[in-house]
Amino acid sequence: MTQVFKPKEVTYEEVEEGAALGPIEEVVTAEDVKQFMDSIGSKRDWYSKGSPFGQAVVPPMVLEQMANGLRGTRYVIKATGGGLHAGIETEYLKPVPVGTKVRIEGKLASKYIRREKYYFITEATIYNQQGEVAMRYRTIQANLPDPKQARVR
Numbered sequence: 568m569t570q571v572f573k574p575k576e577v578t579y580e581e582v583e584e585g586a587a588l589g590p591i592e593e594v595v596t597a598e599d600v601k602q603f604m605d606s607i608g609s610k611r612d613w614y615s616k617g618s619p620f621g622q623a624v625v626p627p628m629v630l631e632q633m634a635n636g637l638r639g640t641r642y643v644i645k646a647t648g649g650g651l652h653a654g655i656e657t658e659y660l661k662p663v664p665v666g667t668k669v670r671i672e673g674k675l676a677s678k679y680i681r682r683e684k685y686y687f688i689t690e691a692t693i694y695n696q697q698g699e700v701a702m703r704y705r706t707i708q709a710n711l712p713d714p715k716q717a718r719v720r
Contacts, residue, residue, distance in 0.1 A: 576643045579685040579710065582678055588637045588689065590672040595625045595633075597665050603629050614665070624662040627702070630669065631657060634691040634704040637673050644687065648711030653686065656705040667696040676705070684709040 600614050603626060611626075618624045638644075663669055673691030680686070686709050693702040 574639050574641055574643045576645060578645050579678065582642060582644060582675060582687065584675065584677050586641060586675045588673045588675060589640050590670050591633065591637060591640060592668060592670045593633065594668045595629060595663065595665060600625060600629060600665050620662045623665040625665055627659050630663065630693050630702050631704060634671050634693055635706060637671055637691050638675060638689050644710060646710035647713035650711065651709040653709040654707035658703040661695055661699055661701040663695050663701050669701065670694045684711055
């Protein structure tokens with residue numbers, strides 16, 4: 568079942584620091600993993616046949632991609648000048664078996680302006696089907712101002 572979110576389009580000023588994001592709940596299927604592995608040209612058996620953890624596990628980057636969509640559950644932040652990926656921190660704690668449900672929740676931890684760019688820090692926690700923390704994720708996104716407008720102070 569696909570979750571439907573109705574994010575609000577906002578400007579930097581309208582973004583609320585500490586705003587809760589998500590949750591996203593989704594089963595990570597073998598097809599999801601196959602599509603990802605095909606896209607990067609990898610044939611690693613850990614993700615399709617079995618791993619040292621027993622069954623096949625979800626590649627960590629698949630979980631990162633899912634977590635990256637968390638901000639879009641609440642906001643679409645206007646970036647008239649474009650956007651940049653400015654940083655990422657990821658902590659993997661437990662493998663997630665293919666075919667199991669994950670829950671992702673987090674918050675828009677902070678925002679700030681530096682060197683004429685609008686920065687947003689999103690923090691997320693990914694839980695496995697048993698409710699245990701499988702991964703922590705923190706990303707920094709920089710949105711650029713419209714080049715036709717006055718400089719950001």
